[in-house]
Each structure stands twice: as structure tokens, then as C-alpha cells.
Amino acid sequence: MSQLKKGAILNYITIFLTNIIGLLMTPFILNHLGKSEYGIYITIGALVGTISLLDFGLNNTVVRFVAKYKAEKDRIGLENFLATTMLLYGIISTLVVIFGMVFYGYIDSYFTQMTSAELEIAKVIFIILIFNLAIGLPGGALTGICNGYEAFVFPKTLNIIRYVLRSLTVVAILSFGGKAIALVIVESIFNILVIASTAYFVFKKLKVKIKLHQLSGKFVKHIFSYSTWIFVFALVSLFQWKSGHWVLGRIATPEVLTIYGIGIVLGSYYGAFSTAISSVFLPRATQMSVRNASGEELTSMMIKIGRLSFIILMYILVAFVFFGKQFVQLWVGAELGEQGSYETWLIALMIMVAYTLPLVQGFGNSILEAKNKLSFKAILYLTFMFIGTVAGAFLARSYGAIGMISGSISGWLIVQNVMNFYYHNVIGLNIPRFFKGLLNKTIIVVLAVVFISFFINLIPGSGWINFVIKGVTYTLTYGVLIYFFGMVNFEKDLFKNSFSAIFSRIT
Incomplete structure (x- = not known):
């Protein structure tokens, strides 16, 4: 099996482990840290994540240039690029430390709702995470080198081992009375071990050499010209997922930060x-764009990929609408309380609703990338993510975490509607046909499942057994109805072939 296929399989394993272990670990960590300290833990992590933007998109740039020089068999060019990049990372790590030191001096005045004891915890966590980031950014370039060499198996396997061992270590430490500071120390230790292991693989196994042959300002400019739009999309992601932590960290208590963080x-x-489903088809779709496929051909592929995502997303969304409150209450209700659980459920639900259209139209981003038209989307997203954050900050003063997420997702919704006009009028996609194809057969099934789910939710009971009974009943109902009445032949064949492959491996 090729490195590419093995890498794809390991990618899905990583997604599965991240989601499942994450769901299991969250209530455990929350229970041992408490609402206040957990809120500090995730908020400081989000703030330090903001400083990681100083990477300027270099990590992804490493992958691109390493692959380019390797394909051209330009050993000197590769050595010089890596040496230049490491010098840049040295400067970036220094900037990380400087920015960290500056912000450290304002922690007391920024987090106005924290007690003196909570501020001391925040400061220690901040210092450790800044150190983590300063070594982690250049360390991430080593993984980029592996990907540029198409040596996917080692870094992805290492990441899985790290995630599992880190989770087991966290359980052990918390069980023996450890707190948030202990968790970030554990993270730092694993970070150092992973960087050291990856460095050994890169330099000893891949035989990569780093040597500065010539330091050229023009070459540095060329590197940053490629990474600029990657950096802009990193800013977009920052406003989308982390801006709420900045705002609420200023005006809300750590308990509110916990509710918001878990909802996110x-x-x-x-x-x-x-993404786990649709990403399988994206490389093929990108190839269509490169060979100048017509707008109607691209629309057909967008419908095919979008429908697969839509079927999966509607299963999750409808389930979360009807059974999500019970799940959150059982999952973290003991720590958050009834009102906190409700707000967590509502925040997650609002994100899911707003996130659905961008997800089913994920293929559109591949088209923009292939046609080199990402700039419009990047600027549009950045503008409205910023406006959404400002609106969220205004609403948060009256409505707390719910107000913050309301403002944020308003920006998402506006952007995606504007993008549909752009896809239709500039890119040449047939957006009316896309929605018609997307909803063909599936919308009737979804509405039927919504109706049936109302009655499933009336099954009496409140514990985990009751939740599982509802979940199994709902899953069987959705599965049968969507297969026989909501899927087209391609989707049915894909479903049957997937199960046949699994069954053949078992037998």
C-alpha cells in the first residue's frame, strides 16, 4: 500500500480518535478541574493560539517548496530553502517570546472577572504555552518536510501514538490530583518528544540536509508571497473559532468561558x-478544475460531493436538535448545571446550523484554489468574520456566550450567501441546479425523520440507557429511510461497496 493511501487511512483514524477520545475526555477533565479552572485552561490556550499566527503560513509553504525541489531534484535549492526557512522560524520564535512577554504584563488588567488565584494559574499556563509555541512552530516545519517527501506514515502514526499516550497520561495525572498547570506541562513534554522523534526521522531516515548557500531577500519575498493567502485564511479561522474567547475573556467569568468553549x-x-467523507473525492474534483472542466461538469461533481456530506450532516443535525440537550446534560450536566448545559447545547446547535452550507459546498473551495481565485473569498471572509466578532462583542455584554456566538455566525451566514452569487456569476457554477440536486429525494426524508424524531423523543426516561434507546431507534429510522428513499444509485453503490469491503476484510 502506498504512503498516500496509508496516510489517508491514518488521517481517518486520527479524526475518529480525536472526536471519540475528545468526547470522553472533556467531562473527565471538566470534573477534575472544575468549571472555573477549565475555563482558564481553554481560554489561555485560545489566546496563545492567536499568537501562533506569527507562523505567517510558513508551515504549509514548507510542504509546497520541499515537494517542488524534490521533484526537480534540486538538492542545493532544497538545502538553501530549508536553511532560510529555519532562520525565519528563529526570528518568528523570538517574536513569539517578545509578544508573549508583552501580553503577560497585561493579563491582570485584561481578565477583569478572574480572582487573584485564577490570575496566577492563568499566568503560569500562559508562560508554559508560550514556550510550547516557540519550539512548536519550527518543530512543525519538520512535519512539513515529511509531507513534502510524501512520507506520511511516520508523522501521522507518531501523532496518533502521541494523542493516545497523552490522553492516558492526563487521566493518570488528574486521577492523582493534578490540575490545569500539570496538563500543560504534560503537553510540553509530549511536544518536545514528538519534535525530537520527527527530527531524527527527517535527518537520519530521509537524509535531509540543511545548508545556507545564499541568503536572498528576493527569495524570502518569494516564500512569503506564497504564504500570504495561507496566512489570511489562518486569520479567518482565528476569528471564526477563537475570537469569542478573547471577547468573553475580557468581560465574562471563567464559568461562562467553559460553557462557550465546550459549545465550540x-x-x-x-x-x-x-470532511472525512467529502475529502476522499476532492483530489479528483481539483483535477477537473485544472483541466478546465465546464461549469456544468463542476456543478455535477459539487452535487455528488455535497449530497454525501448532506446525508451525514442531516443525520447528526436532526439528532442533535431532538436528543442533543439530553446528551449534553448527561455528558457534562453534572459540572455545568441545567442552564449551563442548555447554553452549551444551543451554542453547538447554532454553529451546526450555520456551518452546514459551507460544509456541503466544500468543493467550491477546491475550485477556487485550482482557478487561483482564493483572494476574493479570503478578503470577504476576513471582513465579515471581523464584523461578526464586533457584533458578537456587542451582544455578549447583554447575552454572554449566546450573544457572542450569535454575532460570530451572522458573519458566516452572510459570507456563504455572497459566495453563492460569486460561484454562480464568476466561477460559472449552476447554483440553482446545485440546490435542486442536493435536496432531490433527501429533503423529503429529512422532513419525515424530523416528524418521527419528535415521537422518538417522547420515549420516557432520562438516563444513558434511555438516550441509547432513542439513538438506536433514530439511527435505524434514518438509515432505512435515507437508503431506500433518499439516496440515488451512486450513493447506494458507495454504501454497499464500503460495507462489502469491511465484511471481506473481517472474513
Whole structure:
């Protein structure tokens, strides 16, 4: 099996482990840290994640240039590029430390709703995470080198081992009374071990050499010209997922930060399930764009990929509408309380609803990339993510975490509607046909499942057994109805072939 196929399989394993272990670990960590310290833990992590933008998109740039020089068999060019990049990372790590030191001096005045004890915890966590980031950014370039060499198996396997061992270590430490500071120390230790292991693989196994042959300002400019739009999309992601932590960290208590943070985590899991399905088809779709496929051909592929995502997303979304409140209450209700659980459910639900259209139209981004038209989307997203954050900050003063997410997702919704006009009028996609094809047969099934789910939710009971009974009943109902009445032949064949492959391996 090729490195590419093995890498894809390991990617799905990573997604599965991240989601499942994450769901299991969240209530465990929350229970041992408490609402206040957990809120500090995730908020400081989000703030330090903001400083990671100083990477300027270099990590992805490493992959591209390493692959380019390797394909051209330009050993000197590769050595010089890597040496230049490491010098840049040295400067970036220094900037990370400087920015960290500056912000450290404002922690007391920024987090106005924290007690003195909570501020001390925040400061220690901040210092450790800044150190983590300063070594982690250049360390990430080593993984980029592996990907540029198409040596996917080692870094992805290492990441899985790290995730599992880190989770087991966290359980052990918390069980023996450890707190948030202990968790970030554990993260730092694993970070150092992974960087050291990856460095050994890169330099000893791949035989990569780093040597500065010539330091050229023009070459540095060329590197950053490629990474600029990657950096802009990193800014977009920052406003989309982390801006709420900045705002609420200023005006809300750590308990509110916990509710918001867990809602964000649940909402982000939603997209992972869709991406795991649709990403299989994206390389083929990108090839169509490169060979100048017609707008109608691209629309047909967009419908095919979008329907697969839509079927998965509607299964999750409808289930979360009817059974999500019960799940959140059982999952973290003991720590958050009834009102906190409700707000967490509502935040996650709002994200899922707003995130659905961008996910089912994920193929559109591949088309933009292939046609080199990402700039419009990047600027549009950045503008409205910023406006959404400002609106969220205004609403958060009156409505807390719910107000913050309401403002944020308003930006998402506006952007995606504008993008549909852009796809139709500039890119040449037939958007009316896309929606007609997307909803063909599936919308009737979804509405029927919504009706039936109302009655499934009336099954008396409140514990985990009751939740599982509802979940199994709902899954069987959705599965049977969507297969026989909601799927087209391609989707049925894909479903049957997937199960046949699994069964053949078992037998």
C-alpha cells in the first residue's frame, strides 16, 4: 500500500480518535478541574493560539517548496530553502517570546472577572504555552518536510501514538490530583518528544540536509508571497473559532468561558464527520478544475460531493436538535448545571446550523484554489468574520456566550450567501441546479425523520440507557429511510461497496 493511501487511512483514524477520545475526555477533565479552572485552561490556550499566527503560513509553504525541489531534484535549492526557512522560524520564535512577554504584563488588567488565584494559574499556563509555541512552530516545519517527501506514515502514526499516550497520561495525572498547570506541562513534554522523534526521522531516515548557500531577500519575498493567502485564511479561522474567547475573556467569568468553549468544541466536531467523507473525492474534483472542466461538469461533481456530506450532516443535525440537550446534560450536566448545559447545547446547535452550507459546498473551495481565485473569498471572509466578532462583542455584554456566538455566525451566514452569487456569476457554477440536486429525494426524508424524531423523543426516561434507546431507534429510522428513499444509485453503490469491503476484510 502506498504512503498516500496509508496516510489517508491514518488521517481517518486520527479524526475518529480525536472526536471519540475528545468526547470522553472533556467531562473527565471538566470534573477534575472544575468549571472555573477549565475555563482558564481553554481560554489561555485560545489566546496563545492567536499568537501562533506569527507562523505567517510558513508551515504549509514548507510542504509546497520541499515537494517542488524534490521533484526537480534540486538538492542545493532544497538545502538553501530549508536553511532560510529555519532562520525565519528563529526570528518568528523570538517574536513569539517578545509578544508573549508583552501580553503577560497585561493579563491582570485584561481578565477583569478572574480572582487573584485564577490570575496566577492563568499566568503560569500562559508562560508554559508560550514556550510550547516557540519550539512548536519550527518543530512543525519538520512535519512539513515529511509531507513534502510524501512520507506520511511516520508523522501521522507518531501523532496518533502521541494523542493516545497523552490522553492516558492526563487521566493518570488528574486521577492523582493534578490540575490545569500539570496538563500543560504534560503537553510540553509530549511536544518536545514528538519534535525530537520527527527530527531524527527527517535527518537520519530521509537524509535531509540543511545548508545556507545564499541568503536572498528576493527569495524570502518569494516564500512569503506564497504564504500570504495561507496566512489570511489562518486569520479567518482565528476569528471564526477563537475570537469569542478573547471577547468573553475580557468581560465574562471563567464559568461562562467553559460553557462557550465546550459549545465550540461540539460544533467543531460536526465538520469533521463531513470532511472525512467529502475529502476522499476532492483530489479528483481539483483535477477537473485544472483541466478546465465546464461549469456544468463542476456543478455535477459539487452535487455528488455535497449530497454525501448532506446525508451525514442531516443525520447528526436532526439528532442533535431532538436528543442533543439530553446528551449534553448527561455528558457534562453534572459540572455545568441545567442552564449551563442548555447554553452549551444551543451554542453547538447554532454553529451546526450555520456551518452546514459551507460544509456541503466544500468543493467550491477546491475550485477556487485550482482557478487561483482564493483572494476574493479570503478578503470577504476576513471582513465579515471581523464584523461578526464586533457584533458578537456587542451582544455578549447583554447575552454572554449566546450573544457572542450569535454575532460570530451572522458573519458566516452572510459570507456563504455572497459566495453563492460569486460561484454562480464568476466561477460559472449552476447554483440553482446545485440546490435542486442536493435536496432531490433527501429533503423529503429529512422532513419525515424530523416528524418521527419528535415521537422518538417522547420515549420516557432520562438516563444513558434511555438516550441509547432513542439513538438506536433514530439511527435505524434514518438509515432505512435515507437508503431506500433518499439516496440515488451512486450513493447506494458507495454504501454497499464500503460495507462489502469491511465484511471481506473481517472474513
